[in-house]
Amino acid sequence: MLLNKESSGSRWRVRPDGQDKVSGRLQYLTDMSAEGMLTGRVLRAQQAHARILSIDTTAALAAPGVHAVITHKDVPGLNGFGIALPHQPVFCSDRVRYTGDAIAAIAAESDAEAEYALSLIRVEYETLPLLEDAEEAMKPEAVLLHEEGNVLHHTEYRRGEPEPAFRECAHVVEETYFTPRQMHTYMETEGGLFIPEDNGRLTVYSATQHGLMDRRQLSRILALPEEDIRVVSSPIGGSFGGKDELNVQPYGALLALRTRKPVRLHNSRYESVRAGLKRHPMKITMKTGCDREGNLVAHKVRIISDTGAYATLGAEVLNFATEHVVGPYRIPHVEVEGFAVYTNNGVSGEFRGFGGNQAIFALEGQVDRLAERLGLDPWELRRRNLRQYGDPGPLGQPIAQTHGAVQVWEALKASALLRAPETAEVPETAAEDNGKRAEEKRPPWIVTGTGAALAMHGAGLGYGIPDPAGGRLVLALDGKIEAVFGYEEFGQGLIATMEQMLVEQFGFAADDLRIIIGDTDVVPDSGSSTASRSTSMMWMALQRLRPEFTAELLEKAASSAGEPAGNLQLGPGGVWRREGGLLISYTELARGLKEPLVCQTVFHYPTTPQPRVGAHFLYTYSAIAVRVELNLLTGRVRITDQYHVVAAGPVANPQGYLGQIEGGSSMAVGFTLSEDAVMAGGAYVTKNMDTYLVPTIIDMNGRIQVEAIEDLPEHDTYGPRGIGEIGSVHLAPAVAAAIFQAVRKRVNKLPVEPELLQETLFTTQKAVNSYAG
Amino acid sequence: MPDNYWLQETDETAGTGNPEAAYILNCTVNGEELSLEIPPGRRLLSILRDDLELTGTKRSCEIGRCGACMVLLDGRPVNSCLTMAYQCEDAEITTIEGLSAAELHPVQRAFLEEGGFQCGYCTPGMVISVVGMLQSNPQPSQSDIEEAMSGNICRCTGYGGILRAVHKAIESGVSP
Ligand code: FES
Numbered sequence: 001m002l003l004n005k006e007s008s009g010s011r012w013r014v015r016p017d018g019q020d021k022v023s024g025r026l027q028y029l030t031d032m033s034a035e036g037m038l039t040g041r042v043l044r045a046q047q048a049h050a051r052i053l054s055i056d057t058t059a060a061l062a063a064p065g066v067h068a069v070i071t072h073k074d075v076p077g078l079n080g081f082g083i084a085l086p087h088q089p090v091f092c093s094d095r096v097r098y099t100g101d102a103i104a105a106i107a108a109e110s111d112a113e114a115e116y117a118l119s120l121i122r123v124e125y126e127t128l129p130l131l132e133d134a135e136e137a138m139k140p141e142a143v144l145l146h147e148e149g150n151v152l153h154h155t156e157y158r159r160g161e162p163e164p165a166f167r168e169c170a171h172v173v174e175e176t177y178f179t180p181r182q183m184h185t186y187m188e189t190e191g192g193l194f195i196p197e198d199n200g201r202l203t204v205y206s207a208t209q210h211g212l213m214d215r216r217q218l219s220r221i222l223a224l225p226e227e228d229i230r231v232v233s234s235p236i237g238g239s240f241g242g243k244d245e246l247n248v249q250p251y252g253a254l255l256a257l258r259t260r261k262p263v264r265l266h267n268s269r270y271e272s273v274r275a276g277l278k279r280h281p282m283k284i285t286m287k288t289g290c291d292r293e294g295n296l297v298a299h300k301v302r303i304i305s306d307t308g309a310y311a312t313l314g315a316e317v318l319n320f321a322t323e324h325v326v327g328p329y330r331i332p333h334v335e336v337e338g339f340a341v342y343t344n345n346g347v348s349g350e351f352r353g354f355g356g357n358q359a360i361f362a363l364e365g366q367v368d369r370l371a372e373r374l375g376l377d378p379w380e381l382r383r384r385n386l387r388q389y390g391d392p393g394p395l396g397q398p399i400a401q402t403h404g405a406v407q408v409w410e411a412l413k414a415s416a417l418l419r420a421p422e423t424a425e426v427p428e429t430a431a432e433d434n435g436k437r438a439e440e441k442r443p444p445w446i447v448t449g450t451g452a453a454l455a456m457h458g459a460g461l462g463y464g465i466p467d468p469a470g471g472r473l474v475l476a477l478d479g480k481i482e483a484v485f486g487y488e489e490f491g492q493g494l495i496a497t498m499e500q501m502l503v504e505q506f507g508f509a510a511d512d513l514r515i516i517i518g519d520t521d522v523v524p525d526s527g528s529s530t531a532s533r534s535t536s537m538m539w540m541a542l543q544r545l546r547p548e549f550t551a552e553l554l555e556k557a558a559s560s561a562g563e564p565a566g567n568l569q570l571g572p573g574g575v576w577r578r579e580g581g582l583l584i585s586y587t588e589l590a591r592g593l594k595e596p597l598v599c600q601t602v603f604h605y606p607t608t609p610q611p612r613v614g615a616h617f618l619y620t621y622s623a624i625a626v627r628v629e630l631n632l633l634t635g636r637v638r639i640t641d642q643y644h645v646v647a648a649g650p651v652a653n654p655q656g657y658l659g660q661i662e663g664g665s666s667m668a669v670g671f672t673l674s675e676d677a678v679m680a681g682g683a684y685v686t687k688n689m690d691t692y693l694v695p696t697i698i699d700m701n702g703r704i705q706v707e708a709i710e711d712l713p714e715h716d717t718y719g720p721r722g723i724g725e726i727g728s729v730h731l732a733p734a735v736a737a738a739i740f741q742a743v744r745k746r747v748n749k750l751p752v753e754p755e756l757l758q759e760t761l762f763t764t765q766k767a768v769n770s771y772a773g
Numbered sequence: 774m775p776d777n778y779w780l781q782e783t784d785e786t787a788g789t790g791n792p793e794a795a796y797i798l799n800c801t802v803n804g805e806e807l808s809l810e811i812p813p814g815r816r817l818l819s820i821l822r823d824d825l826e827l828t829g830t831k832r833s834c835e836i837g838r839c840g841a842c843m844v845l846l847d848g849r850p851v852n853s854c855l856t857m858a859y860q861c862e863d864a865e866i867t868t869i870e871g872l873s874a875a876e877l878h879p880v881q882r883a884f885l886e887e888g889g890f891q892c893g894y895c896t897p898g899m900v901i902s903v904v905g906m907l908q909s910n911p912q913p914s915q916s917d918i919e920e921a922m923s924g925n926i927c928r929c930t931g932y933g934g935i936l937r938a939v940h941k942a943i944e945s946g947v948s949p
């Protein structure tokens with residue numbers, strides 16, 4: 001089904017949080033203020049790698065309006081954070097490892113006073129050798145960034161005997177792929193409000209993708225029991241993985257507890273660039289061989305991932321990449337080796353796609369190169385090697401079986417773009433423009449091409465990592481049906497999806513509902529809102545809760561109205577007679593309660609039984625075809641048409657689904673064509689959105705169509721699969737294939753460098769976003 | 774001086790504690806006449822968000838690149854992060870809050886119904902941009918739309934929903 005407003009009919013719903021968003025009334029956590037509030041600011045390292053000889057805060061403390069200046073000496077608990085490995089200093093004491101490292105923080109009465117006081121802090125450094133390159137950092141003579149060595153994590157996967165198998169191959173291609181340091185560029189930078197409460201507790205209003213994880217981390221840092229900390233973490237102005245880790249929270253919390261006053265922080269864009277996470281730049285070397293018929297035989301991969309100064313989830317991202325470089329293909333002989341390496345560059349961490357984007361760019365590039373060697377249609381080569389129902393996962397692990405890979409392959413094959421790209425190419429929007437563009441004949445320096453790619457993408461955190469799920473349904477005393485889950489709303493439409501599930505599966509009206517998320521004082525541990533997991537986990541939780549919660553409501557209604565429960569059903573506004581007619585409203589039903597009626601469920605995200613840390617069990621499958629227009633004079637690429645086929649089970653929320661694919665794809669357009677947070681000498685060269693180029697409406701004026709394949713095998717109990725990431729993971733190789741079709745040039749480095757594609761006397765022109773790697 | 778000084782000079786630092794900088798700004802914000810004693814170089818973004826607590830206008834890049842901070846100044850969309858107090862003298866300023874009283878503005882309704890937003894952080898600026906465009910050009914072509922909105926960045930939606938909302942607003946014949 002082509003997914004759009006028309007095809008969705010009444011399932012296309014107005015988002016419950018929409019009214020406040022379009023009217024500007026929604027209060028984001030960085031919009032909050034409090035009586036007597038101070039402004040917090042953080043002093044970041046002036047060098048990317050140096051020993052700290054001294055920190056002098058005396059003058060800053062004496063500056064006007066300053067209430068506190070704090071450093072490492074003022075951290076009562078653990079001076080470190082990090083979801084997986086809490087070793088990133090809250091405040092550096094003896095050494096800095098990147099220019100986002102924090103040294104001190106100030107609370108002052110105004111921004112200007114905080115700013116001025118920051119300038120008075122004196123830090124003396126002794127410069128240390130800079131590690132800008134991951135492979136340099138792996139050399140034995142390299143200076144150690146951490147005692148354990150410069151390799152944060154090493155992965156290996158092996159099956160068969162690749163070396164001898166390569167000798168039997170008819171064709172072998174070898175290539176090295178480079179991917180950029182992409183920035184999340186959420187429009188709301190990090191920040192929030194931190195309030196020391198009269199009863200000794202601390203309230204943290206600051207965005208995160210897992211409130212309970214922030215609470216745990218803050219409790220360690222502040223040496224406060226978790227119960228004394230309340231984290232309110234939604235709504236969020238975008239995250240994409242970037243706000244999963246702590247950012248400003250330790251500073252706001254410490255300053256608020258020190259001054260006993262509310263403190264607000266809100267990063268400037270430059271500070272967000274400087275201190276925030278990025279996507280891991282990876283260098284992926286692949287050697288892939290097939291036989292004469294085009295059967296893949298052997299595949300050897302080496303991944304070097306620049307994880308920057310600290311761990312956060314660098315190891316987990318590498319695990320993910322290790323799994324996804326094997327992908328949806330049957331390859332008997334495989335050897336993968338990966339290294340996540342510390343450098344003095346900005347910290348890389350969790351980002352939509354989670355290492356899949358890099359891996360899939362390389363893997364799909366290999367398949368295309370082999371097809372060229374074979375003289376075979378690249379889509380046909382994929383068919384010959386595609387995983388089938390019943391095949392194990394990429395790491396040989398048992399997975400939830402679906403026909404997803406074949407389904408998306410077939411649907412894309414049938415799409416107009418692959419059948420007849422020339423006739424399919426006029427985007428609707430251009431057609432609406434009085435047919436002007438369509439009529440314009442293409443000048444000779446504009447050439448076009450079509451390309452396609454395929455992906456399977458894991459969801460959930462994977463084997464061996466705690467991945468709790470669960471939630472609570474409540475008939476509250478005021479008659480509202482409450483759904484209480486520990487998830488976060490960063491724009492993906494989680495609240496809307498929850499509402500839609502409750503309306504469609506239980507029969508409630510939207511007005512009956514109160515959805516509560518993002519507040520650690522009230523929510524259960526539902527796990528993180530990451531890894532394309534929350535829609536699946538909400539669905540599974542509601543499946544578990546439905547029989548019990550429905551029965552309880554019906555029985556209550558039966559006993560208060562004296563009708564057999566068997567004659568009743570849930571409906572909008574209250575409990576109804578099966579033959580029609582409202583029997584009792586939820587409000588009346590609640591009147592008879594002494595305490596709220598509560599049903600809870602606790603479970604774990606489904607995992608593969610095979611003990612390989614991080615290996616996935618649930619996957620989403622997708623295929624994409626793109627049509628590009630390439631300007632030989634400027635070397636610029638425009639994507640005129642995209643066709644996405646996604647097999648992810650039932651569509652829980654059509655508007656949200658479409659939005660995730662469209663939005664994910666625009667992020668991939670940036671990854672492919674324009675985005676790179678360039679670093680030189682350990683500092684960001686791209687400090688703001690004037691030089692860091694995310695796609696604008698002009699870059700996204702092509703057509704995007706999304707076809708959703710909803711059917712799952714009959715025995716499947718896992719319901720909707722995640723779609724938060726899949727739209728962003730495979731556009732890059734499809735664009736690279738389209739470029740190849742247009743100009744017979746292979747792209748192995750992203751973002752695509754215009755000078756590679758220019759075919760004129762002007763090839764010496766340097767593009768602003770050329771990759772410094 | 775620490776090097777995270779980025780861009781702060783233009784704001785409160787312009788004239789803080791300097792009596793000569795005292796200045797009275799007379800302007801109208803969302804129909805209400807105001808007279809504010811502030812430094813003439815204070816940015817409109819800070820005036821709105823911090824002084825008037827109109828936080829619907831968002832802060833994001835602060836260099837005029839993203840459009841999150843857009844407001845209408847005498848009917849024209851401007852980046853409030855680049856507009857200084859003295860430039861607002863006698864101006865009529867409309868923020869996102871001023872577009873709708875009891876009912877949503879038709880452009881806001883189009884965004885709501887078409888799903889032209891996700892996180893919503895770019896939305897106030899987007900809506901202002903569209904309202905500004907339609908006021909001067911009620912029947913824009915596709916390239917007019919692209920040009921008018923190229924200064925508004927949305928990181929979430931990929932612009933599909935936004936374009937659908939704009940077309941819907943045009944169809945419904947928005948009367949400003
Ligand atoms: S905040 Fe003003 S344009 Fe970005």
Ligand code: FES
Nearest residue numbers: 891893927928929
């Ligand atoms: S909706 Fe999030 S930036 Fe546009």
